[in-house]
Amino acid sequence: MKRRHAEHAISEDERIARYAYVLGNVPASIADRAYAAAYTRLSAAQRREIVGQLRSELPVAPQEPASDDPNEFAVLMRDLHARNALVRIPGAAIIATEFVASPPIVAYFTTGAGSVTMDQQPPWVHDLAGHETAPIDGGRIHHRRGANSGEWYGS
Numbered sequence: 001m002k003r004r005h006a007e008h009a010i011s012e013d014e015r016i017a018r019y020a021y022v023l024g025n026v027p028a029s030i031a032d033r034a035y036a037a038a039y040t041r042l043s044a045a046q047r048r049e050i051v052g053q054l055r056s057e058l059p060v061a062p063q064e065p066a067s068d069d070p071n072e073f074a075v076l077m078r079d080l081h082a083r084n085a086l087v088r089i090p091g092a093a094i095i096a097t098e099f100v101a102s103p104p105i106v107a108y109f110t111t112g113a114g115s116v117t118m119d120q121q122p123p124w125v126h127d128l129a130g131h132e133t134a135p136i137d138g139g140r141i142h143h144r145r146g147a148n149s150g151e152w153y154g155s
Helices: 013-024 026-040 044-057 070-077 080-086 092-100 105-111 113-120 123-129
Strands: none
Touching: 013 092, 026 070, 026 092, 044 070, 044 080, 044 092, 070 123, 080 092, 092 113, 105 113, 105 123
């Protein structure tokens, strides 16, 4: 039987911290796909609001108005100024949550290179990837009498 941790509400700061953690631990190609997937999952109104807020926060706003193309959003997010602005805008937690829960990120930690480092990942990444955490022996260690038990085999 698979145990799942009870879902609990996390703060906006924690959602931004999780976004930053994931962004720092995935390759750029995965991040690009995750941005595109997260952008796709937003409503048209949320997309316009986030892009508008980003444009107002950037030192040099993109010259052409951003379209609804998720790949263009991913290209915009390659810019470090855009990433910095993203965590400062009011809608940041929404896009951060969608980024972290996006299929490319889940796949990276489930079957991709991130699955190899699963033991070093925080528990919320285990939950994200559906990876059950358990003690090393899972409670099934066989205890036998031996040298440390005070009894010897064959005595």
